[in-house]
Amino acid sequence: MALYRTYRPATFADVVGQEHVTDPLSRALDSGRINHAYLFSGPRGCGKTSSARILARSLNCVEGPTSRPCGTCTSCVALAPGGPGNLDVIELDAASHGGVDDTRELRDRAFYAPAESRYRVFIVDEAHMVTNAGFNALLKIVEEPPEHLIFVFATTEPEKVLPTIRSRTHHYPFRLLAPPVMRGLLEKICEREGVTVAPEVYPLVIRAGGGSPRDSLSILDQLLAGADDQGVAYERALALLGVTDVALIDTAVEALASADGAALFGAVEKVVDAGHDPRRFAVDLLERLRDLILLQAVPDAADRGLVEAPGDQLARMRGQIETLGPASLTRFAEIVHDALGEMRGTTSPRLLLEVMCARMLLPGVSNDDAALLQRLERLESGIGTTSIPVPAKPAEPEPEPKFVRPSQRKAMEEAKAAEEARRAAAEAAEADTPVAPAASAPVAPAASAPVAPAAAPPPMPTAPEP
Known part of the structure; x- marks a missing residue:
């Protein structure tokens, strides 16, 4: 027999993690405050149907109604886990018996008195599958049932139960276990x-x-x-x-912390070579990022049960949060979450995984606030701040105008000729400087300045004609 059937709880004391439901129900049974209709809601596999059976067992026990059934009477033995069942406790699956005809038949059967028990209990599982017409057929008997009749509705979607039915029940929400x-x-x-x-x-x-x-x-x-x-x-x-190895997750996180693209894409290559699903790797990486965010925000998260990991792995995670700031972790988590949505139904999940890694490594390509905060954190920690020197571009000559009037052309040519004359004079002055005596060296630049116009006439005839 499967474990979940072997260890199915037999009393409210055996139900684990649902004390907010079992304690009020136990007190109501012990005090005799029994309602005619109950609504058990919550995620799948949390004990809704098992609690409904325990409630029926507690109501029909010889010593009951009691929160601690004796376990020896005929009703307790019949309704125990693995027992043959009781004629007065009827379980219905609304997924296959949710039509109006089925509920009418249930309504007609409900008026009969119990055969051998104190109460006749109807457990309607998957109650959200009952149609509106079916709920309307049950409305009158749920509102004013006979004294021997009790309804227990179990559902994962209580908002789909007809409001008029829901308002006449005691609602107990079940939760997932921590x-x-x-x-x-x-x-x-x-x-x-x-x-x-x-x-x-x-x-x-x-x-x-x-x-x-x-x-x-x-x-x-x-x-x-x-x-x-x-x-x-x-x-x-x-x-x-099919879970990703912790070593690969550690390699990916450390590569993100040091902005090492080779190590990060190498981890992706190992994931693909090992035959793991890229989407599964992304899910595991997102869970690790979530644990790192909690450890950074709550240092004693492991003691409080917020993070579940072995001792050596917790030590590695504490070392990782020393190099990763909150802005980087938050941005990484957002990118991975968005990538998971894009991977749904894609034909190339590995490509999207590699694009996701590239986005995480390049905060400079994004203009949002998270990328800006991550760049500031990297500047403060000194990660990825090395820059490659860019050679300076040579000065480009100013382009000549495409259309010039004749008067402007003449002025431009005169200016060009004067520039060439000044350049030739400067070259001649530089050629005469070494011949001058050393004592007159400081006076040479001042004396050569007025001589420059006298030396200018020889090269003038070589100037182009306008």
Whole structure:
């Protein structure tokens, strides 16, 4: 038998992580304040149907209504996990019995008194699948039922239940389990099964289960089925669940911290060569970034249960947040989140993964605030501040005008001739300077200045005619 069926809770005390529901229900049963309709809502695999069965068992116990069924009477034995069931406790799947004809038949059967129990309990699972016409057919009997009749609606989407029905029920919302609570449950079950599980395996199972006890137990059941004499090893769980190796995630994060493109794209190459899904790698990288953000904002996040990781991995993560600032981590997380949306349904996920890595490495190509803050953090930490010297461009001559009037052309030619004469005079003055005595060297530049116009006439005939 599957683990989630073997370890199905039999009383409200056995329900794990739902104290906000089980405690009020237990007090109501002990005080005798029984309502005629209940609505259990929450994500899948959180114990809604199991709690509905426990409620029916507690109501029909010989010592009941009580929050602690005796477990020995006929009703308790019949309604126990794995029991044969009771004629007066009827479970209906609204996914296949949600039409108006099915609800009319249920309404007609509900008026009959219980055969051997105190209450007749109708458990309607997946109640959001009941049509509006079906809910309207049930409305009158749910509003004013006989004294022996109790309805329990279980659904994952309570907003789809007809408001008139929902307003006549006691609504109890179920929640996903926190990682520390889930780990305690998994360790207790592994201890009962007598199987050794590596400590690094529990975070993988908890993340794959998503906080649902039933999903987590199904994954653990699969790992236990393939365990050898040494138990469940980390490498085997890693390969079976398809999770990216922690070493590759560490390499990618360290490459982002040092702005090392070769190391980052090398990690992507290893991911593809190992046969991992690029989208899965992006999901695992986003989870690591989330853990780093929490560790940076809450130093004792691991003690509070906000971050679930082994001790050596926590030490590496604390070293990574020393080189990555909050702006960089936030920008990386936003880029990876956007890339995950783009990867959905694409034919080339590796290409999008590499483009995502390029975006994270180049904050200068973006003009948003996150990229600006990341560039400031890099300047403060000295990462990626080396620049390549750019040679200065030679001065380009000013382009000549395309259209010139005759008067302007004559002035331009005269200016050009005067410039050439000045240049020739300067060259002649430089040629005469070495011949002068050393004592008169300081006076030579001042004396040569008035001589320049006298030396100018010889080259004048060589000037072009206008």
